[in-house]
Amino acid sequence: MTHTRESAPMPQGKVTAILVFTTVLWGGSFLFNKIGMREIPPIQFFFFRFALAALLMGIICIPRLSRLNRDIVRRGAMVGVALAAVNLTFVLGVSGTTISRAGYLNNLFVLFIPLISFLIWRERLDRITFAGVFLAVAGLWELASGGAEGFNRGDLLSTVCAVFIAIHIITVSRVLRDEDVYLVTFVQFSTVALAGAAITLAMPWPAFTIGAAGGWSLAYCAIFPTVICFTLQNAFQRFTTPTKAGLIYTLDPVWSMLAGVFILGERLTPRELVGCMLILVAVAGPLLGRLYLEQRHRRLYHLDDVEEA
Structure with missing residues (x-):
């Protein structure tokens, strides 16, 4: 999460268009993960994706590497651990359910953020969030009752992935300050790649062959929803409010x-x-409700300024 600049001279139409574009790329990652894991086992796909992403981000960061310091490495590694948990549960979840179901289950992170904040920091939960949680539980019940396999292992892991997405977002907002975005992202990807390497070394290496479909899927997932999306998100999300960004990201599923x-x-x-x-x-x-309250607050604040003038 990056800090919002409500008065930044950036056209809102451009910001919205770029963030919508990132959701298209992220949505495509579900498809290409599913295709790639037909040839490559999920754990190995997870490792190869972030090893390649770390390599590409390292090349991009070559002119900046002289600024890399212990604090950036420490903070980037902390966020990277959360990102590793996100992507490990993501590949395991997608491999065990349909990408349609996984996409919507992953999107539950929007509700888990306030729930986790309440449990850990006792931040207030509003009625809108409670209503959202109730609807989400009803949706999960319908998913479990409607599928031939019920709420299967892949669905469970996709829901756990949503919890880790929320933890990752909270970690970013609480750990990162004014560090170089590119260097932090490089450290994040490197941390995930190291975690993937440790997991693959600790487990038996299955026999598999990477064909054209697996190779192109790996390339897509490493470049577009990883390197490009993280860069665009960090560069442009700061020019809008978290509520608007959250609404845009609901397009992923x-x-x-x-x-x-x-x-x-x-x-x-x-x-x-x-x-x-x-x-x-x-x-x-809940996001629409918060957006309405934000706009109402701005209108009232603007009216107060006009009356004082």
């Missing part, structure tokens, strides 16, 4: 579902579709 239906031929039962829609409303509803 929409793209993943479209890719699952039209490219992989996935089909959702009516109850699964209802469950996905309930989760989308559960996530987007």
Whole structure:
């Protein structure tokens, strides 16, 4: 998370368009993970993706490496551990369920952020968030009841992934300050790659061959939803509010579902579709409520300024 600059001279249309573009790339990562893991086991795919991303980010950071210091390494590594947990549960979750279901389950991170903040720091939970949690539980029930396998292992891991996404976002907002974004990102990716290497070395190495589909999938996931998306997010999210950014990011599962239906031929039962829609409303509803309150507060603040003038 980066700090918001509400008065920054950046056209909001451009910011919105770029952040929407990142959701398209992130949505595509569900598809390419699924395709790539037909050839490459999930743990190895996770490791190769971030090893390649760290290499590419290292090349980008060559002119900046002289600024790398112990504090950047410490903070980047802390955030990197959370990112490793996110992506490990992500690949294991996607490998065990449809990308349509995984996309919506991952999106629950928006609700987990205030819940975790309440449990750890006793930050106040508003009624809108409570309503969102209730709808999300109803959506999960519909997903569990509508699928042939019920709420399976992949669904559970995708939900756990949402918890780790929330932890990662909270960690970024509380750990990072004014460090060089590129160097911090490089350390993050390197930490994830090292975690992947440790896991793969600790486990038996399965026999597999990387073909064209696996290779292109790895390249896509390392470059677009990793290097490019993290850079764009860090560069442009600061020019909008967290609420608006969160609303834009709810598009992720929409793209993943479209890719699952039209490219992989996935089909959702009516109850699964209802469950996905309930989760989308559960996530987007509280964000829309907060956006309304933010705009109302700005209007009232503006009126007060006009009256004082």
